[in-house]
């Protein structure tokens with residue numbers, strides 16, 4: 435599938451067990467009916483993803499989310515503050531939830547998020563139930579942030595594809611587990627500070643390797659090696675700059691003004707462009723570890739293969 439479809443076609447494709455390329459405000463997803471194990475199996479196959487890595491169920495709003503997950507007061511607080519938007523909550527799965535075991539990788543928890551993108555909202559309303567949508571890349575590759583990149587990654591397996599333009603945020607959602615103590619499983623556009631202001635301290639994800647097996651060290655990886663904290667490129671290297679930097683060959687600036695939101699939005703597209711440039715390595719300028727910088731550095735360390 436490489437031509438844009440409309441919402442009615444895409445909803446019909448989901449009902450028939452087909453896969454749909456779906457824009458969200460974070461990254462493009464590869465969507466399927468969360469209740470249909472054969473459709474969910476096709477998502478894992480299209481991504482080349484280990485079947486033990488659970489998927490996020492996307493919903494229109496808190497009312498639809500309550501049909502699949504059990505909300506405690508902290509979960510309610512976060513959903514009311516940040517939905518629709520780039521926050522995923524991992525919660526105890528509800529009885530009779532329309533999210534199949536395979537989508538949850540057999541866990542008794544479920545990840546749920548209400549995306550803010552109008553095209554995603556329109557599809558979820560037309561379909562009327564939860565839709566799983568992992569990022570539309572092949573497993574281990576950078577998440578697609580444009581329609582063309584999404585189609586280039588998993589287009590052949592989709593029967594329908596929705597074009598929502600470039601993703602405004604460009605980084606995957608923040609994932610917070612509220613199972614025992616609140617844990618930050620994946621930093622993202624909603625920052626740790628924003629969440630801690632509402633529900634108190636978040637524990638680190640490190641002990642949760644079994645619960646969030648998607649957090650592999652080498653993830654979001656281009657084919658070209660990545661070198662972090664570089665102040666300038668060496669001969670033969672491409673360069674991802676941040677802040678005022680002279681224009682050079684094979685240099686892409688994540689944000690000439692040093693704006694972290696702009697850098698997040700550009701990150702995956704620039705990584706892909708540098709990866710295609712034929713450089714021996716991709717040197718990346720230091721990014722401050724504050725606010726959105728925590729999520730950007732998390733993705734960069736994974737691209738470099740450094741996170742254990």
Ligand code: TXA
Pocket residue numbers: 458460461462463464487488489490522524538541543544545547549567568569570605606607609611619620645646647648649
């Ligand atoms: O921004 C996003 O979240 C995008 C867009 C398309 O919505 N989706 C996305 O999905 O990034 P995916 O499948 O690439 O990442 C889901 C993450 C994985 O790290 C997975 O391990 C974790 O959420 N996850 C899902 N269900 C979980 C669960 N029950 N417990 C712990 N982690 C879970």
Ligand code: MG
Pocket residue numbers: 568569577606
């Ligand atoms: Mg992903």
